[in-house]
Amino acid sequence: MTRGTEPSIAAVSLTKRYGKTVALRDVSFEAGAGTVTALLGPNGAGKTTVVRILSTLLRPDIGTALVGGYDVARDPESVRAVIGLTGQSLSVDGKLSGQENLAMFGRLHRVAWPVIRERSAWLMDLFDLSGAGKRAVKTYSGGMRRKLDLALSLMAEPRILFLDEPTTGLDPASRHALWEIIRGLVAGGTTVLLTTQYLDEADAMADSVVFIDAGTVVATGTPAELKGRAGQAQFDLIGVTEADITRLTGALGARGVVTDEARRAVRVTVQRSGLDGIRELNAITDAALRAGVRIERFALREPDLDDVYVHLTGRARAAASAAVPVDAA
Amino acid sequence: MTAGSARATRTGLAWVASDYWEMVKRSLRHIRNDPEQLVNVTLQPVLIVVLVNFLFGGAIRTGTPGSYIDFVMPGIFVVAAAFAAVTTTISVAADMLEGVIDRFRTLPMAKSAVISGHVIADLARGLLGLAVAIAAGYAVGFRPAAGAGGWVAVVGVYLVVTLALSLLAALIGLLGKSVEVAQQLAAIIIIPIFFSSALVPAGTMPSWLRVITANQPVTQAVDTLRALLLNQSPGTHLLLALAEFGGIVVVAFTLAAVLFRRTAGA
Numbered sequence: 001m002t003r004g005t006e007p008s009i010a011a012v013s014l015t016k017r018y019g020k021t022v023a024l025r026d027v028s029f030e031a032g033a034g035t036v037t038a039l040l041g042p043n044g045a046g047k048t049t050v051v052r053i054l055s056t057l058l059r060p061d062i063g064t065a066l067v068g069g070y071d072v073a074r075d076p077e078s079v080r081a082v083i084g085l086t087g088q089s090l091s092v093d094g095k096l097s098g099q100e101n102l103a104m105f106g107r108l109h110r111v112a113w114p115v116i117r118e119r120s121a122w123l124m125d126l127f128d129l130s131g132a133g134k135r136a137v138k139t140y141s142g143g144m145r146r147k148l149d150l151a152l153s154l155m156a157e158p159r160i161l162f163l164d165e166p167t168t169g170l171d172p173a174s175r176h177a178l179w180e181i182i183r184g185l186v187a188g189g190t191t192v193l194l195t196t197q198y199l200d201e202a203d204a205m206a207d208s209v210v211f212i213d214a215g216t217v218v219a220t221g222t223p224a225e226l227k228g229r230a231g232q233a234q235f236d237l238i239g240v241t242e243a244d245i246t247r248l249t250g251a252l253g254a255r256g257v258v259t260d261e262a263r264r265a266v267r268v269t270v271q272r273s274g275l276d277g278i279r280e281l282n283a284i285t286d287a288a289l290r291a292g293v294r295i296e297r298f299a300l301r302e303p304d305l306d307d308v309y310v311h312l313t314g315r316a317r318a319a320a321s322a323a324v325p326v327d328a329a
Numbered sequence: 330m331t332a333g334s335a336r337a338t339r340t341g342l343a344w345v346a347s348d349y350w351e352m353v354k355r356s357l358r359h360i361r362n363d364p365e366q367l368v369n370v371t372l373q374p375v376l377i378v379v380l381v382n383f384l385f386g387g388a389i390r391t392g393t394p395g396s397y398i399d400f401v402m403p404g405i406f407v408v409a410a411a412f413a414a415v416t417t418t419i420s421v422a423a424d425m426l427e428g429v430i431d432r433f434r435t436l437p438m439a440k441s442a443v444i445s446g447h448v449i450a451d452l453a454r455g456l457l458g459l460a461v462a463i464a465a466g467y468a469v470g471f472r473p474a475a476g477a478g479g480w481v482a483v484v485g486v487y488l489v490v491t492l493a494l495s496l497l498a499a500l501i502g503l504l505g506k507s508v509e510v511a512q513q514l515a516a517i518i519i520i521p522i523f524f525s526s527a528l529v530p531a532g533t534m535p536s537w538l539r540v541i542t543a544n545q546p547v548t549q550a551v552d553t554l555r556a557l558l559l560n561q562s563p564g565t566h567l568l569l570a571l572a573e574f575g576g577i578v579v580v581a582f583t584l585a586a587v588l589f590r591r592t593a594g595a
Contacts, residue, residue, distance in 0.1 A: 055435050056434070056435060057431060057434055057435060077437050080435055080436060080437040081437045083435065085431070085432070085435045087428055087431050087432075088428075089427070089428030089431065090427075090428045090429075091428040091429050091430075091431050091432035092428075092429065092432075093355065093429050094427075095358070095359045095362050095363055096355065096358055096359075096362065097362075100355075100358060104351050104354070104355055105432065105436070107347065107351050108348060108351055108433070108436045108438040109436055109437065109438075110344055110347075110437060110438075136362050152432065
């Protein structure tokens with residue numbers, strides 16, 4: 001999981017309040033050097049607050065954090081020298097051209113001029129922005145701005161890169177291109193901490209996942225470990241009427257979780273694997289049949305991080321990607 | 330693969346100078362890429378000169394040598410400086426409300442350069458406003474008696490006034506909750522100009538008002554500029570103007586630094 005010996009990021013008991021609202025409560029985790037760590041959680045869970053503390057934009061009320069070996073509260077300037085940040089709100093100067101942005105932020109990052117010229121050209125090429133280098137950034141599309149934003153974060157070859165929802169607003173092609181770039185950086189030794197609402201992104205990118213909900217860490221582990229906790233497989237059942245799902249959850253007890261009331265969807269997690277799993281599944285279908293539930297459709301699939309989400313936060317995600325249901329025969 | 334390999338070797342102070350230079354360049358490039366913001370220092374001074382000269386010129390007897398335009402031009406200079414400063418409010422407010430501020434804050438740079446860049450670039454805008462005002466004044470009969478030395482002093486005093494007003498404008502920009510609100514608040518900078526000797530002789534005002542106008546910085550600056558343009562000695566007006574506007578520079582810069590740190594958090 002961790003390639004380096006010393007963690008690049010170590011957060012210890014981070015707590016942050018805004019008035020009476022507790023944004024973070026006792027958040028601790030580590031990220032190994034040269035790894036990708038995903039901060040995952042629903043909207044308002046506190047992911048951005050964590051990133052803002054680690055990137056010296058915010059002071060924690062309680063707790064400490066070491067980034068690149070430096071204390072974010074005591075030695076923010078040293079932290080700033082080794083990090084790059086691409087935040088949720090775009091941090092580019094719209095009134096300058098792409099090249100001017102790269103040169104200015106490179107210079108403010110104390111990079112030597114020859115290096116700035118070389119890296120600007122390389123980054124513009126990498127992000128497919130070369131044709132737009134001389135244009136004012138305000139004429140860029142949302143995706144182009146986001147790519148430039150990331151390019152700016154990479155100007156000074158940061159050892160540690162913070163990406164707060166980096167692919168929000170990108171089309172699927174740009175998203176995958178960005179993943180490839182991030183993988184390349186990590187292969188070169190960069191440590192990446194990314195926040196995301198896309199569970200497949202964490203699954204595809206992260207060596208380890210820190211699950212946050214309501215300001216607290218609810219789980220940490222590799223994507224595989226977390227999926228393991230959500231059971232072996234998910235059995236989704238769509239009832240014909242609302243009465244059917246009421247009867248179904250009655251028959252299944254606590255195991256049947258209504259994931260989508262409007263779609264009359266009930267999910268059952270199969271806990272065991274192999275033949276035991278099939279016996280478990282058999283018991284579930286038996287219970288449904290005995291209760292006389294009418295089923296419109298059903299689907300059986302491997303758990304993904306959506307299931308971890310439901311499992312850990314106790315609620316379904318509105319935008320959860322549902323498996324393609326199999327029509328009932 | 331360390332950032333150190335790409336880093337240029339320089340001392341701390343040289344980098345601070347580099348940060349300031351980058352931020353001034355940024356603000357000047359904003360002008361180049363968005364020339365509309367120059368309306369404040371091109372069209373406006375011309376309009377003021379024309380309006381003031383033809384509206385008030387016939388009605389006001391100033392009791393000073395020369396025509397009304399010779400009397401009012403120093404006042405118009407200060408108005409031009411104030412108009413130039415309003416742009417600083419907008420630039421600073423926009424910076425604080427947009428995501429770009431986060432990137433500045435996570436850089437190992439001198440943070441004071443963010444605001445100072447706008448303020449220093451504003452001096453260039455202010456000089457353009459001054460040049461336009463002088464040209465417009467000439468077109469309607471402004472004939473100053475100042476020699477080369479007098480003009481150098483005029484420009485010097487003007488730059489100190491512009492610097493002070495621009496820092497006040499930056500303060501307002503830091504306070505605004507939106508760019509529009511900040512822009513409206515910036516009008517506050519203009520108001521003291523009316524309560525000074527800029528447009529009318531202070532002697533015509535009621536005595537209670539005269540106490541205010543005679544002692545406020547704009548009057549000192551205007552009286553200094555007026556004397557210099559008439560090729561007279563500004564006397565204590567010059568010292569008072571420099572002391573008062575210098576004081577505004579120090580206080581506004583300090584307050585802006587505190588506010589910047591607070592608004593930007595951490």
